[in-house]
Amino acid sequence: MIGLFGSGAVGSRAGSGVGSRVLGTRRRRVPARPAPGTVLAEARGLRVRLGGREILRGVDLSARAGEVLALVGPNGAGKSTLFAALAADLTPDAGTVCLAGRPAADWSAPELALRRAVLPQSTALSFPFPVQDVVRMGRAPWAGTVREDPHDSGAEDDTAVAEALAATETTAFAHRPFSALSGGERARVALARALAQRTPLLLLDEPTAALDLRHQELVLRICRERAAAGDGVVVVLHDLGLAAAYADRVAVLHEGRVAADGPPEEVLRDELLTRVYRHPVEVFPHPRDASPVILPHRPARG
Ligand code: ADP
Ligand code: MG
Numbered sequence: 001m002i003g004l005f006g007s008g009a010v011g012s013r014a015g016s017g018v019g020s021r022v023l024g025t026r027r028r029r030v031p032a033r034p035a036p037g038t039v040l041a042e043a044r045g046l047r048v049r050l051g052g053r054e055i056l057r058g059v060d061l062s063a064r065a066g067e068v069l070a071l072v073g074p075n076g077a078g079k080s081t082l083f084a085a086l087a088a089d090l091t092p093d094a095g096t097v098c099l100a101g102r103p104a105a106d107w108s109a110p111e112l113a114l115r116r117a118v119l120p121q122s123t124a125l126s127f128p129f130p131v132q133d134v135v136r137m138g139r140a141p142w143a144g145t146v147r148e149d150p151h152d153s154g155a156e157d158d159t160a161v162a163e164a165l166a167a168t169e170t171t172a173f174a175h176r177p178f179s180a181l182s183g184g185e186r187a188r189v190a191l192a193r194a195l196a197q198r199t200p201l202l203l204l205d206e207p208t209a210a211l212d213l214r215h216q217e218l219v220l221r222i223c224r225e226r227a228a229a230g231d232g233v234v235v236v237l238h239d240l241g242l243a244a245a246y247a248d249r250v251a252v253l254h255e256g257r258v259a260a261d262g263p264p265e266e267v268l269r270d271e272l273l274t275r276v277y278r279h280p281v282e283v284f285p286h287p288r289d290a291s292p293v294i295l296p297h298r299p300a301r302g
Helices: 079-086 109-113 131-142 150-167 183-196 213-228 240-246 270-277
Strands: 039-050 053-064 068-072 094-099 116-119 201-205 232-236 249-254 257-262 281-285 292-296
Touching (some): 039 079, 053 068, 053 079, 053 232, 053 257, 068 079, 079 094, 109 116, 183 201, 201 213, 213 232, 240 292, 257 270
Parallel strands (some): 116 201
Antiparallel strands (some): 039 094, 249 257, 281 292
16 A cells, blocks of 8 residues: 555655544644745755665756646656655655755655645555545545635545546546556556645656556646646656657656756757667657657668
C-alpha cells in the first residue's frame, strides 16, 4: 500500500504521504491558493547519492503555480529521484528543497499533504479495496482542517471523489476492487486519488506510461486544466510529443543534471534529444500549426 503514498521507486521518508498520521485532532488551516507564477517547489544545488553512486549532481529546478512542467529524460537519468526530492519524500545529501516557501523538512506530513499530491511511478496495492475507497484516500489530509462550512465537509469530500473519478473516466469502476483492474485502469484510479487530494501542487511520475492514446491525452488535458485553475503541475513523461503539446516548460534530465530547461519549442531540439537519448531524433514542424513533431529516426522499410 505504501506505493500509493510514497515515491515508490526510491527510498521514501516514513509517513511522509497521506496515511493515518494526518488524522490528528488539531485543526489545520487550508492553504490559500497561490498567485500565478508563485514558486511552489524549488530545488537548489540538489545532490543525492543512492547505493554509493551520485544520482543527482547539482540540480536546480522550480515548479510554479499556473504552469505544467514536464520532466523528461532517459531511463535512469534521475527523474524519479528528483521527483521524490521535490515531493519531500527523500532527503538530499546536499542542496535545498523548498515547498510552498518553506524548507521541505520543516513541514509536518499532514501540512505537506495539503500542499502537494504525489502520484508515484509504481502503485502497488495488494488489498482488494474498492476503487472509490482508493480515491477517497486522497481526502484523508483534509480531515480535521478548518473549513468555511464545517457542516459541508462530507459533501466536499464526496464531490472531490466524484469529480476525480469522472475526470479520469473511472466512475464505471467505482465499486470494483482496485486489484481486479487492468494496469492502465489502475493508473487512472491512482491518478484520481491524487486529483481528489486537491492540492496546489500536483506531482505525477509517469502517469501516462500504461495508458492508451485517448487516456494519455486526457491526463495531459487534466494537467492543463489544473494549471489554468492556478495549480502547479510537475509531470514526468517519456512521450516527448505530449511534453511538446501540453507543457509550458520542459526540463530534460541527463545523467543526474538538468541538460535544458525552458519552453518546449526551445528545449525539444534534435541535437539535444539525439545526444541525451543516444538515438537519432528528428523534430519536424507540424504542417497545420508548425508545432514540433518529435520522432525517433527509423530505418526505411522494404
Ligand atoms: P529515472 O526515473 O530517470 O528513470 P531514477 O531516478 O529512478 O531514474 O534512478 C536514477 C538512477 O539511480 C538509476 O540508475 C537507478 O538505478 C538509481 N537508483 C534509484 N534508486 C536507487 C537506490 N535506492 N539505490 C541505488 N540506486 C538507485
Ligand atoms: Mg522514474
